[in-house]
Amino acid sequence: MSSSRKPIGVHLVGSIPVSTAEDAFRLAATHLSGYLKRMPDGEVGERDTWIRWQYAKIASSPQLTPSEKKNIYVPVAPFEIGSNVKSAEQIIFPSLGYADAAIDSFGIFEALVEEGVIPGYVRFQVGLPTPLSVALLYVAPGSRTMFEKAYENALQDELKKMLDVIPVKKLAIQYETVSEFALLEGLLENHLEGDITENITDRVARLVDIVPKLADVGLHLCYGDSPKDGKGKHFCEPEDTGYLANVAGRIVQKANRKINWIHLPVPKERHDDAYFLPLADFDLPGSTDLMLGLVHQTGGTDGTKRRIAAASRVLNRYGVATECGLGRRDPDSIADLLEQHTLVCEPHK
Secondary structure: OOOOOOOEOEOOOOEOOOOOHHHHHHHHHHHHOOOEOEEEOEOOHHHOOOOOOHHHHHHOOOOEEEOOOOEOOEOOOOEEEOOOOOOHHHOOOOOOOHHHHHHHHHHHHHHHHHHOOOOOOOEEEEEEEOHHHHHHHHEOHHHHHHHHHHHHHHHHHHHHHHHHHOOHHHEEEEEEEOHHHHHHOOOOOOOOOOOHHHHHHHHHHHHHHHOOOOOEEEEEEOOOOEEEOOEEEOOOOOOOOHHHHHHHHHHHHHOOOOOOEEEEEOOOOOOOHHHHHHHOOOOOOOOOEEEEEOOOOOOHHHHHHHHHHHHHOOOOOOEEOOOOOOOOOOHHHHHHHHHHHHHHOEOOO
């Protein structure tokens, strides 16, 4: 990308620190109209801290019980599957809650499209965790494999419920691959047999293929944003985009349908070429948008421009985003942060 050409387009990862979905839609439309292809509902209420709300949903399954084992990254007891459970089909989740939330928010989304607040071409975006991400944080290692299959079945049921109400051409599904990178970095106990990257990418490609081809589907790859001292914190700092590029590239190769976008994080202090260099050979189809999470409050617009300059020495085509959702940010800072996106990129053509 030449130094005179700006990135194109903006991606919102998901959470926004507002009270209602309507607040989130109106805020995004006010500041980012023309820059977004898809719009999330802000993941308001109990959904505001990614998958933390799923712990209670998992606990509602009578086939799962909290164990006495500890997970150093999560302050809750991981679940174990009862010894009398012999297959994933025996594990029942009354509801994961994603479809109910999506259907409620889509009604508001459609009303705002009719009102002219949201452009008609914008799709309604729903974020879903990978079953492996959930299992790695909330399930004891010996129970993860069976749990994963059960949770994947339940997640597929949630998607079917959404599609019963939400027109397929108006829906965009984002799969969120997070805990997998803690596994790749050696921070979580590995229960998988064989190559870790192949296991991860096989699973995500299968999830991608579940989404009907007339719907959009994208990937959010992340190194976490856990609150610490009032600020978001990665579970570890990536050396570069190596793991991210490898995982994303393998998923694209394995999936049997188009992936509409891939979102990758950029730590606030990384404005060096070395961070982006693994993306130099990133063989991404022209129909897939690469969105880089390089917009940060830290350093303001000048800091973001430094990260863009480094990325542009390696990449010719990408858009911008924050590196994770905004749910843990100061609500009073969000309008300025959204405006910062428009100062460093061009709207979608």
